[in-house]
Amino acid sequence: MIKNIAIGTGRRKTATARVFMREGSGKIVVNGKDIKDYFATESQARLVIQPLLVTSNVNKFDILINVCGGGLNGQAAACLHGVSRALTQVDPDARPSLKANGYLTRDSRMVERKKYGQRGARRRFQFSKR
Numbered sequence: 001m002i003k004n005i006a007i008g009t010g011r012r013k014t015a016t017a018r019v020f021m022r023e024g025s026g027k028i029v030v031n032g033k034d035i036k037d038y039f040a041t042e043s044q045a046r047l048v049i050q051p052l053l054v055t056s057n058v059n060k061f062d063i064l065i066n067v068c069g070g071g072l073n074g075q076a077a078a079c080l081h082g083v084s085r086a087l088t089q090v091d092p093d094a095r096p097s098l099k100a101n102g103y104l105t106r107d108s109r110m111v112e113r114k115k116y117g118q119r120g121a122r123r124r125f126q127f128s129k130r
Contacts, residue, residue: 002062006089010082012107015070019082021090024062030079031067044076051084051103055094077107 006021028048030038039045048065052058063083067075084103088095098104112121119125 006086008082008086010078012077013070013074015074015078017067017078017082019086020064021086022062026059028063030065047076048079054097
């Protein structure tokens with residue numbers, strides 16, 4: 001069995017990604033599928049690889065990601081956060097460059113809750129004067 005050298009947890013909205021980093025050839029697997037097969041657009045797949053490009057670690061690690069919750073954009077951002085956290089465990093010298101690009105910051109924006117007596121968070125029911 002191959003040993004994980006770093007584990008990182010990334011979150012965005014309601015998506016949570018667990019990232020397992022191992023030494024290898026640069027293969028990235030998300031929920032049992034290749035990264036290009038899992039994410040619908042090329043930009044989502046590119047977003048996940050961004051921390052590796054910044055720290056020039058593209059073909060040094062095999063990455064296994066388990067992600068659940070949210071939509072594909074939120075999941076891609078959660079994967080980015082998790083990969084960045086795992087990279088800081090492997091290479092502490094990469095932390096300043098990751099921090100400068102904002103990859104280590106948890107994006108805390110969440111969906112506002114629906115209020116009672118309304119159709120949504122801010123949307124009201126239609127007002128009738130007569």
